[in-house]
Amino acid sequence: MEGLFIAPRRYAELQCRSYFSLLQGASSPEQLVTQAHAQGLAALALTDWFSVAGIPRFQRACATVGLKGVYGAQIRLDHAGELVLIVQNDLGWRNLCRLLSLAHGGLSAPESEKEWIGKVDPDLHLAQLESLNAGLFAIMDARRGPDDATAQSLKQLFGPRLRQGLTDHLRADDGRINIAAARRAEALDIPIMIIGDVMHHDHAHGKLRDVLLAIDQGQTLTEARLTGSLPANHQAWLRGSFAHAARFPDMPEALVEGARLADACSFTLDMRNVTPPRFVCPDDLDPHAYLEQRCWAGFAIRYEPDDAEARIRLTHELSVVQQAGLSEYFLHTAALCDEADRLAIKHSGRGSAAGAMVSYVLNISQLCPLQFGLSFERFINPQRTSPIDIDVDFDSSRRDEIIRHALTIHGREHAALVCVHITYSTRLAMRELGKALDLPLETTTRYAQLYDRHSPGSAAHRIDLELDEAGVPPDSRHPLRLFAQLLRRIENVPRHRGQHPGGTIFTREPLCEWMPIERASMPGRYVVQWDKDDIDELGLPKLDLLGLRSLTLIGECERLLESRSGTGQKIDLNELPGANYLPDARNHRYASRAGYVLADDPVWKQLEVGDAIGLFQVQSRAQIQLIDKTKPADLMELATEIAIIRPGPIQGGLLKAYVDRKRGLAPVTYLHPKLEPLLKRTLGVAVFQENLMDVAIALAGFSPADADSLRRAANRKNATQALEQWRGRFMTGCSENGITDDIAIAAFDTVRGFAAFGFLLSHSASFARLSYQTMWLKHHHPQYFYVGLMNSESGFYSDQTIAGDLRRHGLRMLPLDARESGWQYTPEGHSGIRIGFWRLKQFNKPAFEVLAAERERSPFTSLRDFARRVPMHRDALYELTRSGALDYLGERRTLLWELGEIAPRLDPLPLIHHTTPVALAGLDALARLEWDVETSGLSADGNVMKHLQPVLSAQGFMTLAEIRALPDGAHCRAAAPPYIFQRPGTANGVCFMGLEFDDGLLDLVIWPQVYEKYRSYIRTSTLLKFEGTVQHNGATSSVIFERPAMD
Amino acid sequence: MAHLWPVNTQIIDMVEIADGLPLVFTWHGRTRRVKRVLADWMAEGDWWAEDGGEQHRYLLIQAEALILTLAHDLIANTWSVARLAD
Known part of the structure; x- marks a missing residue:
């Protein structure tokens, strides 16, 4: 037996992916840093797949434990060789950001939009490295690295900054691959270093990685194994120097090479010097002088000239703004609000910036800070080290116009949106884990229905409790035990990257030199790889251009x-x-x-x-x-x-x-x-x-x-x-x-x-x-208020529930009608609101525009006439007929029969087709209401309780009016469809349910023990029959749910 | 020609182990000393399967004149011969 190995004095891991290598890595930056610290590593690099998304959190975690953090990313060249790029200095960071931006289409011109759509697999070309390799070390992966010719080219580009990495994960072919890589390195005179190709922080997380890989492939774990998508083992965890030395006992120099490289890296991420783009002022004015000019002009509108308190306040604020170098930042924001005013887009400042008088006089906010006693120091003060952000809400239906304008005036090199990392919700986690584990769909659907309001972790706890009750041992290999275990691990793991609703960053220097920019799936949108917390942590000012439906x-x-x-x-x-x-x-x-x-x-x-x-x-x-x-x-x-x-x-x-x-x-x-x-x-x-x-x-x-x-x-x-x-x-x-x-x-x-x-x-x-403005509208102009409310989709009540409320306010809901309806809801007369076409799923706006033009020309005389003049897919015409929009042309069932005969023969010529007349029974009121709701989301004829209540009353179920008439503490028995279910985290497990009766809404309170007992009935009933105790609270009434009511 | 056996069928008694590596073992009544470990690798199988899948470390060793692949079942902590090259 040959000799023992000696662990190197210093080992640094320079190839390590976190879960920000989406669906590849399985651990958070914090877990990796904690593990590296525990293993006594000299340094750790975070090198995610074409990404630096985890770097801000990684940097913070390293600072917390006192570990040297090195930054980098892993890339692929020409869809072949993989390479780890390590940032040596500031120039290296800028080059890395540019390279990643190139790979993600962040620097492509909008003209190439069509070519880019659908391209989700980032890649770089060797030629792109030629001008952007300074300040970077490159490490070639042994297993997935570049071919010999590319290796030679890289040697020319990087010179002494190129390394050949060797990795041993205890796979059968590791030895062969490493020997070949080492021979090539020797031939090209490239130093060798040992790297871990880390994918998770500990061995146990290898299971989660397997699951993520299977999800990425859209396969079950068994399918993923059979197709070679899973690794042979779980050895890609963050191991210490001892483990590596055991695998490479004859290569002491290669073992310490990572630490040497890490010592040569001096870059730290600090964005505090980032400045906003230059604001072009009229008359060559200095930006601050122009800001003062604009503010005092606004002051004259907002305040009386002799308002000394306001004058002193504004003078003070302007001085602090100048000192903080934020004059241009305010000017840019004001310019966007001006543009919104020009386009008649409603806007309103909110957040800490709304407390500044500068915001008020620039019309960024509509809130007088003196009136509410808002201190400017809460927003910005001379000692403040953290960045500021300004939040402005815009009419949500038109906010996109403002974002597009902002991105256009600054140019895509200087402006982008903040990203959001979409992490696994309980429902999504259950669906994807269930599929990977090949669980029956009904099992995961059932759990998702029951636990969708909880985090995956707490849902896992509940599943474990159920299994305990069923006598399944905690350490058993029961598939649901595995399911629960993985649900816990998948908590907070990002699934994909999206764009923040409106967080925007503007910089004077090209943004892609500070952070990578990606092309978003939405045309003309570009996003950075960091979310709002990261941006805040790094000290970058941000402007939130948010959408608010109430402004709509x-x-x-x-x-x-x-x-x-x-x-x-x-x-x-x-x-x-x-x-x-x-x-x-x-x-x-x-x-x-x-x-x-x-x-x-x-x-x-x-x-x-x-x-x-x-x-x-x-x-x-x-x-x-x-x-x-x-x-x-x-x-x-x-x-x-x-x-x-x-x-x-x-x-x-x-x-x-x-x-x-x-x-x-x-x-x-x-x-x-x-x-x-x-x-x-x-x-x-x-x-x-x-x-x-x-x-x-x-x-x-x-x-x-x-x-x-x-x-x-x-x-x-x-x-x-x-x-x-x-x-x-x-x-x-x-x-x-x-x-x-x-x-x-x-x-x-x-x-x-x-x-x-x-x-x-x-x-x-x-x-x-x-809030007051909406109250005023509801009180003085309810018809317009309800039209605006339903068209803006603001609030959390369905159209059907809102329709009930407007009826109780003396207004009328008018049915969908091809002769009268608009695209959205429209006011009609003094008290009517006409249902529009927009809720129909098959019928689109271009078809509506044709319809509107045709009915203007002459009325539709028959279904055939309609079908000929408004061409559309048969399914859309079918839906339109079911919705009742064509009721004036005949009874719905008869029209559907007729449609079945004419649809295959629709043509632009007014040919006469013979049809077979049939006499079909008309729909009863309940069926008509059902068809209305199925197609338009609501019925002008009221809600289902209008028809069910008489039947329910005969069975002893009370009306809402009867419940309200009961004394406090009385017992009641009633039934109604739920319109909302809430189990807020702040209510210690108490659930709240809203029920909609024909004559109003009722709140149901469900205590935790009762909920647990009847959970399945409560969550799955479309008509909740219940018994409970009445509780009157001033003008409102509620019922404490006791049990389901039997028929 | 090589002889292949399913793991855990040709069970051996491990007489001496150091740092997880075999030094001396007994197979078919004969004790052999490991001269050197030529290669080793690990296979972690279908952990989601009902039987939990395999979890084995394999070692290609030279023991006297024989070249053998030993399999170490990490769950049962048993050793067996998986392959014999002659």
Whole structure:
């Protein structure tokens, strides 16, 4: 037996993929770094497949454990040889980003769009490396590396920066491949180094990798094995120097070569010096001078000239903006809002930027910061080290116009969208894992139905519990045990990359030298490989151009008001007194000018009685009940209500505290006297993210910049962990300020509550204004409001549920009719809303345009006439007939019979075809309603309960009116179809279900134990029959579900 | 000519092991000393299958005059001869 090997003193792993090598790697950057640290590696490189998506997280994880991180990526040349590129310095990073951008089509001109569509497999050519190899090391993979000729070319390009990698994964042919690679390296004088070709951090994750590979191939695991898609073993895990030395005992130099290379790499990712594109100012003005000019012009519109407080505030803000070098950033944002105004696209600023007066006078936001007491320092301050971002909402139906404009004016080299990594949801994970494991479809479908609201991890826990109850041992090889095990592992694993709804980055230098750009599947869109947390972490300012459907609603209502009023007069809902009213002196402008008296505003009264379906931000059942209990009296209180029904304040126990205090059931107290002036408006409760900062500044002595960093930590995906890192500093600060430990602990608990998401006051106030505007529309112009609501698809109620609400407001839903209907919903007369064609699945807009033109020319006289003049696919005509749009031409069943005869013979000539007349029975009302809903999503004839309730009443099931008439605590028995099911993470397992009766909506509350007992019935019933206890809460009623009701 | 056997049929007794590698073993009543390990590899089979699939490490060894492939069943921790080259 030959001698023992000696482990190298230093080993660095320079070939390692994370799960950002989508469906190839199986571990997170953090798992890899932790493992590398535990193995005592000298350094670790993250080299994902044509990607640096994991680098920001990798860099952070390395800094946390003190491991040297090296950056790179793995590429393929000419669809053949694979190569690891390692970044040596700043130039290397720029070149790598350019190369990856080239590979992903990020630098291709839009003209080549057609050629690019469908190309999803990135690739590079040797010629592209010629000018872009400086600052990079290259390592040739032994198994999948380039051929001899390419290796020679690479040697010429990279010279001493080229290495031949050898890998041993204990595969039968590793030895043969390594010997061949080593011989070639010797012949070409290329140094050899040992690399791990790592795909997962530990051995156990090899199973997940197998599954991901099978998913990638669309195969079961068995099929993937048979077709050679799976590795022979799970040895591609991150092993230490000892394991490598055992495989290469005779190559001590090659074993330490990785560490030598890592020592030569000095690059660290830092984007703080990235600047926005130059703003071209008129008259050659300096950007800041032009910003000042624009701001003071806006000031003259927004404020009285002698408003000293506002003048001082704006002067101060402009000075800070100049100091922070953000003048051009504001000018670019304002220019986009100007463009939106020019195109008549509604917009509204939100988020922290909405708290700045600069935003207000530039018309980026419509919120006066003085009115709401919004501090500019919350948005930006001289000490702040983190980047700023500005969020602007646009009419969602037209936001794309703004994004396209933004990308066009800056050019694709200087602007791109932020990406999102779509991770496995429970449903998707179950479907794909089930397929890989070859489980019966009905099994995964059943689990997906039952657990779709949970994370894959918690769903796995429930499956394990079921198996425990069934007596399946925990360590058994039962397929569902494996299923549950893999569900846990697949949690947070990215499935694919998409584009963020509107996060945009602009840079003065070419963006592709800072980060790789990819061509998105949507034409003309380019995305970077980092998500919003990464961008934030790296210190890049970002502009969020978001879509808001309620702005679509408001925009449509404004257009209808203008076009149908007969006067052509424009109404600007931003100027409504109620949307600006606060009970302090600054509101005099609105209060006095319009003679507005809040107490007389019927809009508020309508909200107070829970009439909130369709209203922006206050239409959920939880919000309706909160408003019913607390009766918000002005915009500030409405903003509080909007912010408090959020996971953060609810989990922090703040909702109950606020409600009790508002109702006078509990005294208003403060954790510490220092907090009284800061939390007075929210009755001593920290509701907004600004309050979190207030607490940190007042009690722990944080600077505004540190408090802002704390706030941002609360906004991260892993906020709980991020906030824990601040605990020590917070407690020390409190102690130094003489705050007792018990108060400090309670205060930090409040801060921690925000880890589950809370709103900024500036954000919430901005939403409250829009909320009032929707209320005003619903009260004063309900017909337009409902048209806008259904056309904008805002809110979370179905058209059928909204139709029920509009009927209860005295409006009429009019059926789909080929003579009258538009593409979308349209107002008709003073109280009618006509169903449009757009919900039909087979019938498209071009066909509608032909239809509209033809009916204008002359009325359709028969189905045959219609079919001849509006050519369309037979399925579309079939659907159109079923929808009732052609009811005026005959009874639906008879028309369908006729369609069956004429459809095969449709031709442009008016030939006479003989048909066989038949007499078919007409549809009954219930069947007609069913066909309406199946095709259009709703029926003008009401909902199904209109027809079922008489039958149900005969069986002893109550109507909603009967339930409402019962005393509190009474027993009831009823039935209705569910329209919504919610099991919020903040409700400790309590479920909420909305049921739709013919005469209104009812909330059902289901306690966790009851839900577990009847889960299957509750989740699968289309008509829920139940028994329960009635609960009256002011204007609203609900029922506590007890059990399913028997017929 | 080579003789092939399914793993775990030609069971051997491993007399001496160091660092996971065989040194001395007994096969058909005769004790043999491993002169050197020529190659080794690992196969992890269909872990999702009902029987859990295989998990074996294979070693191509020279033991005296014989060239053998030994299979180490990592689950059952048994050794067997999988192949004999002569």
